[in-house]
Amino acid sequence: METVGAYEAKTHLTQxxxxxxxxxxxxxTKHGIPVATLQPADSSKKMPVxxxxxxxxxxxxxxxxxxxSIRDMIEEGRR
Structure with a gap:
């Protein structure tokens, strides 16, 4: 896993x-301390429509x- 600084990540985000x-x-990283990980989205969580x-x-x-009715529920929520 490669590590890049925050400034470089901001500058080269598209790449x-x-x-x-x-x-x-x-x-x-920010000042050498890991703060985030960019990784591919988990496509296995997608369900068919x-x-x-x-x-x-x-x-x-x-x-x-x-x-x-919806009106009853709205009134109930206001109490």
Whole structure:
């Protein structure tokens, strides 16, 4: 893992991001002390849109408002 100073990181951010997109990890230091790490985003956390919609539908089917209107909820929140 490469280490770069904060000033260099600020000056060359575009180039650093290109390297990170290719899989590199880069530590940013301030006065020689590590303060941040640039690393590729975790793409495994992305879920297909269809799956998210299905989860929302399942959630909605199990949670009802029992006749409450939005206006009732707003008024309840103001008390």
């Amino acid at each position: 650093l991001l290109k390297r990170v997109a290719k899989g590199e990890k880069i530590t940013i 269809r799956e998210i919609i299905d989860q929302l539908k399942r959630f909605r089917s199990g949670h009802r408002l029992d006749g409450l």
